[in-house]
Amino acid sequence: MNIWVYILRRTLYVIPILFGVTFIVFLLFNVLNDDPTYQLLGKHASEERAMELRKELGLDKPLYMQYLDVVKSAVTFDFGRSWKSKQLITEMIREGAPVSLSFTLPGFFISTVLGILISLLVAYYRGTYIDKFVVFVCICGMSISSLAYILFCQWYFAYELGLFEISGYEYGFPDFLPYVSLPIIIWLILSLGPDVRFFRTIMLDEIYQDYVRTARAKGLSEPYVLLKHVLKNALIPIITYVVIQIPFLLLGALLIETFFSIPGLGGILVKAIYDQDFPVVKAMTVFISVGYIIFNLLSDILYTVVDPRVRLK
Amino acid sequence: MKKSLLAVVILAASIALVGCTKKKKDIGKVLHMPVPMAVKGFDPIHASDKYASDEIGKVYEGLLQYHYLKRPYELIPNLAEALPTVSEDGSTYTFKVKKGILFQDNEAFPGGKGRELVAADFVYSIKRVADPKLQSTGWWVLDGKIAGLNEWRKENSSKKVVDYSSVVEGLKALDKYTIQFKLTKPFPQFLYSLAMPFHFAVAREVVEKYKKEFLNHPVGTGPFQLTSKFNAQTRKITYIKNPTFRDKFYPTEGSEGDKEKGLLGSAGKKIPLVDKIEVSIIEEEQTRWLNFKKGNLDFNSIPKDDFANAITPSKDLTPEMNKKGMKLHIAASLDVTYSAFQHTDPLFKDNKKLRQAMSLGYDIKKVNELFYNGTAQPAQSIVPPGISGFMPSYNSPFRGRDLEGAKKLLASAGYPEGKGLPEILFEHIGTSPTSRQMAEFFQKNMSDLGINIRLSSNSWPELLKKIRTRTAQMWGIAWGADYPDAENFLQLLYGPNQTPGANGSNYNNSEFNTLFKKAAIMQAGPERKALYEKLNRIAAEEVPLIYGVHRTSFVIAQGWLKNFKATEFTGERAQYLGLDLDLKGKLAKEF
Numbered sequence: 001m002n003i004w005v006y007i008l009r010r011t012l013y014v015i016p017i018l019f020g021v022t023f024i025v026f027l028l029f030n031v032l033n034d035d036p037t038y039q040l041l042g043k044h045a046s047e048e049r050a051m052e053l054r055k056e057l058g059l060d061k062p063l064y065m066q067y068l069d070v071v072k073s074a075v076t077f078d079f080g081r082s083w084k085s086k087q088l089i090t091e092m093i094r095e096g097a098p099v100s101l102s103f104t105l106p107g108f109f110i111s112t113v114l115g116i117l118i119s120l121l122v123a124y125y126r127g128t129y130i131d132k133f134v135v136f137v138c139i140c141g142m143s144i145s146s147l148a149y150i151l152f153c154q155w156y157f158a159y160e161l162g163l164f165e166i167s168g169y170e171y172g173f174p175d176f177l178p179y180v181s182l183p184i185i186i187w188l189i190l191s192l193g194p195d196v197r198f199f200r201t202i203m204l205d206e207i208y209q210d211y212v213r214t215a216r217a218k219g220l221s222e223p224y225v226l227l228k229h230v231l232k233n234a235l236i237p238i239i240t241y242v243v244i245q246i247p248f249l250l251l252g253a254l255l256i257e258t259f260f261s262i263p264g265l266g267g268i269l270v271k272a273i274y275d276q277d278f279p280v281v282k283a284m285t286v287f288i289s290v291g292y293i294i295f296n297l298l299s300d301i302l303y304t305v306v307d308p309r310v311r312l313k
Numbered sequence: 314m315k316k317s318l319l320a321v322v323i324l325a326a327s328i329a330l331v332g333c334t335k336k337k338k339d340i341g342k343v344l345h346m347p348v349p350m351a352v353k354g355f356d357p358i359h360a361s362d363k364y365a366s367d368e369i370g371k372v373y374e375g376l377l378q379y380h381y382l383k384r385p386y387e388l389i390p391n392l393a394e395a396l397p398t399v400s401e402d403g404s405t406y407t408f409k410v411k412k413g414i415l416f417q418d419n420e421a422f423p424g425g426k427g428r429e430l431v432a433a434d435f436v437y438s439i440k441r442v443a444d445p446k447l448q449s450t451g452w453w454v455l456d457g458k459i460a461g462l463n464e465w466r467k468e469n470s471s472k473k474v475v476d477y478s479s480v481v482e483g484l485k486a487l488d489k490y491t492i493q494f495k496l497t498k499p500f501p502q503f504l505y506s507l508a509m510p511f512h513f514a515v516a517r518e519v520v521e522k523y524k525k526e527f528l529n530h531p532v533g534t535g536p537f538q539l540t541s542k543f544n545a546q547t548r549k550i551t552y553i554k555n556p557t558f559r560d561k562f563y564p565t566e567g568s569e570g571d572k573e574k575g576l577l578g579s580a581g582k583k584i585p586l587v588d589k590i591e592v593s594i595i596e597e598e599q600t601r602w603l604n605f606k607k608g609n610l611d612f613n614s615i616p617k618d619d620f621a622n623a624i625t626p627s628k629d630l631t632p633e634m635n636k637k638g639m640k641l642h643i644a645a646s647l648d649v650t651y652s653a654f655q656h657t658d659p660l661f662k663d664n665k666k667l668r669q670a671m672s673l674g675y676d677i678k679k680v681n682e683l684f685y686n687g688t689a690q691p692a693q694s695i696v697p698p699g700i701s702g703f704m705p706s707y708n709s710p711f712r713g714r715d716l717e718g719a720k721k722l723l724a725s726a727g728y729p730e731g732k733g734l735p736e737i738l739f740e741h742i743g744t745s746p747t748s749r750q751m752a753e754f755f756q757k758n759m760s761d762l763g764i765n766i767r768l769s770s771n772s773w774p775e776l777l778k779k780i781r782t783r784t785a786q787m788w789g790i791a792w793g794a795d796y797p798d799a800e801n802f803l804q805l806l807y808g809p810n811q812t813p814g815a816n817g818s819n820y821n822n823s824e825f826n827t828l829f830k831k832a833a834i835m836q837a838g839p840e841r842k843a844l845y846e847k848l849n850r851i852a853a854e855e856v857p858l859i860y861g862v863h864r865t866s867f868v869i870a871q872g873w874l875k876n877f878k879a880t881e882f883t884g885e886r887a888q889y890l891g892l893d894l895d896l897k898g899k900l901a902k903e904f
Contacts, residue, residue: 034774034775034778036774038777038778038781038813039773039774039777040450041450042361042450043792043815044450044453044815045781045813045814046453046456046813046814047813049452049453049456050813052445052448052470053448056445056446056448081525084353085351085353085354085545086353086354086356086359086525086528087353087354087528087529087545088525088526091545092545092546095544095545095546095547096546099546151599154599154600154603155599155603158603159603159606159607162607166600166603166604166607166609167548167593167595167600167603167604168548168549168593169548169549258596258597259597259599259600260600261548261593261594261595261596261597261600262548263544263546263547263548264546274772274773274774276774
């Protein structure tokens with residue numbers, strides 16, 4: 001099949017998925033959920049004001065019309081304004097997403113590369129004390145709450161040693177770097193454990209394959225076998241694991257952003273759910289769904305690049 | 314592999330290197346203030362929370378403001394020439410607006426130069442609060458209070474475009490500098506409403522230029538202006554001194570003891586006293602606290618869990634804090650915490666003795682120790698200290714803990730040792746550990762009486778829904794003052810204010826209602842004070858709510874911060890604050 005036809009077909013999947021996602025979100029917020037107007041009006045709400053606000057927000061329309069409005073905004077990507085802050089939602093995303101990416105992307109990139117390298121190393125030393133030590137460290141690292149890392153690193157490295165800024169953010173390169181350094185390091189600590197364990201499993205799956213034995217029998221060195229054969233054949237599960245995480249990088253990291261006062265998108269969805277801010281919930285859900293579909297498609301295409309035997313159907 | 318490894322090492326090293334670089338140093342007098350919550354925007358008509366109000370108060374101004382130093386709180390003219398002339402029947406208020414006040418420069422004005430503020434700006438600004446399309450969160454203040462304003466709102470609710478040119482009988486600019494308000498009935502709290510940010514002056518040209526984006530382009534007459542368009546995602550708001558700000562001076566008199574505390578050191582000086590303000594939005598308590606201890610913030614409240622590290626048992630600063638030159642500021646907050654009964658439930662409505670027994674069995678002193686580090690004041694009734702109606706020497710007979718007395722009352726309520734009393738459901742906020750712990754403490758206290766309490770965990774929206782739909786049986790909540798008047802607290806028990814109004818417990822007592830109705834329209838004076846006290850006494854002895862505490866704010870300020878005074882109404886505070894840069898330089902080695 002022509003790759004373009006495949007891309008078109010997969011892109012068309014967006015339509016039913018968006019319908020499904022918007023329908024579930026609509027159902028949760030507009031049908032099953034409580035009337036949000038009282039919360040928006042605060043402590044001085046009254047029946048009359050709630051009625052006026054419902055009219056202003058379009059909540060007095062028949063349900064099917066409200067749902068059509070949701071679909072329309074998902075299709076046009078015009079999500080309007082937040083009910084809570086009155087800010088333009090696309091502007092909130094446009095301002096917040098690059099900020100989140102300014103620390104999630106480097107953190108993600110470094111942890112992925114380091115994770116792969118460490119997993120190759122432990123695959124090389126499989127069964128030895130080095131392998132066992134790395135697995136032990138990974139498990140210990142994963143067992144500690146992310147909050148503990150954040151609190152400790154912020155207190156010790158930023159406050160006590162003064163090596164980093166305690167919190168804050170400056171827009172523009174390179175001004176933001178002093179503020180994202182410690183968050184990146186924490187991201188690395190948090191990601192390396194699960195990454196190394198996952199990549200190690202993949203590498204060990206590959207390392208016992210026949211082609212590896214053949215390569216060794218041909219007299220190839222172990223590093224060559226690992227890098228040229230094992231790594232290349234392990235790329236498909238790695239791509240699936242890695243690429244699918246990319247859209248979520250845009251959403252930042254709730255705890256890191258909150259503790260370091262980074263003005264990204266971390267927590268925007270959680271806060272919107274808490275505030276019953278339906279337009280923001282709708283926008284973020286559509287945003288995540290579309291991102292997920294796009295990067296899923298990208299990972300499919302990448303399969304064909306790394307393994308010519310893979311055919312898109 | 315070597316190349317990849319090298320790239321990673323270089324990247325990591327560069328991050329570490331840049332990470333270790335320090336941020337830019339302050340130029341001039343820069344105030345560093347914390348805010349614990351994201352700021353939504355700068356439209357005064359949506360300034361419903363304290364933090365938005367604080368930011369709006371730096372840029373915008375109203376006719377009146379609270380005196381910075383005097384306590385009890387006192388209203389003084391701000392953009393008004395003087396306090397208004399009030400008609401004999403108390404329903405017409407006439408203000409003269411100060412001449413020569415300029416809006417901050419903005420491209421919305423011809424030539425980019427801010428024009429003079431006139432009375433019509435207030436007419437427009439207050440109409441915006443009533444505008445049905447804008448859904449101001451401040452409409453409750455003037456709802457039904459200004460003659461013709463509700464009618465104007467109703468007329469315009471069906472129109473596509475709101476007509477600001479139509480005249481409202483009770484809201485008129487009599488001439489360029491005179492504004493007159495006619496009220497539908499006497500409303501003594503009206504003047505307080507004019508000090509609220511909802512009614513601060515905005516310029517019509519600016520609103521019309523930026524339309525829905527007006528909330529990100531604040532242009533007021535205030536002492537500070539933003540350095541750039543507001544970005545709602547930001548965690549830092551930077552203001553500079555408004556170059557066209559009028560001659561406004563630091564007060565020359567204050568409350569007793571202010572002079573000794575050095576609060577009159579800047580008396581008569583032109584304000585604002587700083588060149589720039591950097592407001593850091595830091596939601597996490599721990600992060601704010603570390604920043605403060607590092608000298609990055611000029612003042613901060615003390616986190617509950619760090620209280621013992623900062624304050625000694627005698628309520629002084631610890632030696633470590635003293636060494637850094639820090640100063641402690643303690644002030645009572647205008648609020649009350651309480652556990653509410655659902656008065657539509659016959660169990661509570663018809664059984665005053667049960668309510669009294671539960672209140673007497675609640676160990677409020679222990680609550681204060683456990684949850685407020687012993688800093689709060691156990692509430693005897695609903696009105697907090699610092700406002701007329703509070704009775705300093707009054708002790709409610711139903712405050713305790715008096716376990717034996719509570720058991721006797723419970724028996725006379727028909728439930729000896731709790732026998733026959735059904736299980737009571739207590740709603741609390743599950744996402745807040747403190748709320749949960751307080752609910753568990755209440756449960757334990759009641760079980761000592763033989764009362765079986767079942768806890769129900771809620772999110773904030775869930776709790777609000779249960780209160781509104783009257784399905785919550787008991788719940789814990791608090792109320793903070795909108796303005797310093799007992800009416801704002803007593804209305805929580807006024808029958809006609811039942812849900813979805815502020816009287817969430819749906820208490821309805823005809824004697825209380827009659828007295829409240831009478832007091833609510835009385836001008837301040839001994840007669841009203843006596844009525845407020847009577848209402849406050851009923852609120853204590855009828856036990857419609859189990860009162861908790863009136864909280865106290867503990868704020869620590871850096872030694873170099875001048876003129877800091879704890880206040881409940883913080884909107885105008887920044888313009889009075891000063892900095893001693895020499896002292897800051899000397900103390901730098903301590904941080």
